[in-house]
Each structure stands twice: as structure tokens, then as C-alpha cells.
Amino acid sequence: MRSSRWQAHGNTYLVTEEGPLDPEDVRANAGGSDGILDVRATGDDWLEIAIWNPDGSRAEMSGNGTRIAARWLAARTGAATVTVRVGPREVYARMIDDVLVEQDMGEVVVGKPEQVAGVTLVTVDVGNPHAVVDGDPRELERIGPLLEVHERFPNRTNVQIGRRAGGGIEARVWERGVGETASSGSSAVAVAAAFSFAYGRPSGEPTVVHFPGGDLVVRFEAGRALLTGPAARVEAG
Numbered sequence: 641m642r643s644s645r646w647q648a649h650g651n652t653y654l655v656t657e658e659g660p661l662d663p664e665d666v667r668a669n670a671g672g673s674d675g676i677l678d679v680r681a682t683g684d685d686w687l688e689i690a691i692w693n694p695d696g697s698r699a700e701m702s703g704n705g706t707r708i709a710a711r712w713l714a715a716r717t718g719a720a721t722v723t724v725r726v727g728p729r730e731v732y733a734r735m736i737d738d739v740l741v742e743q744d745m746g747e748v749v750v751g752k753p754e755q756v757a758g759v760t761l762v763t764v765d766v767g768n769p770h771a772v773v774d775g776d777p778r779e780l781e782r783i784g785p786l787l788e789v790h791e792r793f794p795n796r797t798n799v800q801i802g803r804r805a806g807g808g809i810e811a812r813v814w815e816r817g818v819g820e821t822a823s824s825g826s827s828a829v830a831v832a833a834a835f836s837f838a839y840g841r842p843s844g845e846p847t848v849v850h851f852p853g854g855d856l857v858v859r860f861e862a863g864r865a866l867l868t869g870p871a872a873r874v875e876a877g
Contacts, residue, residue, distance in 0.1 A: 707825055
């Protein structure tokens, strides 16, 4: 399968136009990446993708994945703005410079704190499901796999554990169908939303989410989440 390898704070995706792929194709070709972006159609400033996890399951949304897809197309066409279509949802991306991209991730739905398997969490819908825990990120290896497959989440869920630190939020991510990843764009939005609207009060200021792979910045404007972070090509596949 011909592809190019891209990364966003250590979250690595392969981008390919060889599809449409199926689960067997994905499992055979993921090659240690965090997933495959299956490009289905393109224009000068838009593209449609399917997002695959390495285990062959589909992801409804990925902040880092859609940012990589936007940067991939911009490198090809020179577009300053790119619309990325993933299923019924569209992400609008604006190239800030040669690395940074600002994305309009759309509306976010934040639940109320609840108890699941003895863990207090907040569910957040960013176009894909998240369970955000206010706690010690070192607990991720225990809590992440526990919540991912809990019956509360029949389609499984992404899990984040975060705590306020260093003027932002320190967090780690357990991605559904992947395991722990260095960074996640939709997780950054989920963490910022949970800590702004469920675990605290919104300040109106951007929230910096500190992941092991690097920082992502989230702000909320008119009910929509805006996410800023990097994306870059690392090698040909």
C-alpha cells in the first residue's frame, strides 16, 4: 500500500489514496502507526476521509487525524484553508504557518459527572466519544482499558485522565482501538471542555492541554471548539 507517514505531536498516521480499505487491509498495513487516513475524494480545498484504528475498527473523528489530512492536502494544492469531511461531520482547518493549523472542530456536548466502575468521569461528544477523568494521569494504564470496554459505553470510548498543572491541564490519553497515544486532538478538546464546563467554570481564555507528545491549545467560541496544533510529514511509506 502506497502511503505517506505524518505525525502530530507523536500521534502518527499513514495517509493513503489506495482505498477504499477494509479492516484486513488496515491490520496488514498500519505498521505501528496510530491509524490510517483513507482518502476517499479530494478537491483543491476539501477532502473526504475515513479514519481507521490499527485494529481495523473505524473512528468517527480524530482531531490530529483531520489536521494531518488538512496539512496533507494543503501541501499538495497550496490551499490556505481546507475542509475535511469525516462521515456526517466537517472540520474546517486554517493553515497558520508551515506547521501549525487551527481547526474548527464544531459543537461539543458535555455531560454531567457520573460514576462508572467506581471512577468519576464526564462524557464528552466531539463527534466521537470521550470519558474524561479529573485525576492523576499516572492512573491511565489502569483506568483507560477499564473504561474503554465498560458496558456503559457499548461502542467503546476514548479515555483521558487530566489535572490542572502549569497554567493548563496535564493529561494522558487512552485511545479506543489503539491504547495509549502521545497526543490526541479530539481528546484535547474533550479535556478542555470537561474542565471548563463540568469540573470548573469557563474562563473565556484558551486552554493549553499538556500531553506527553506536546501541547495543544483549545478555545471555545460561540459554542464551537477551536483547536490549534502542529502536523508534519515525517517520511514516505
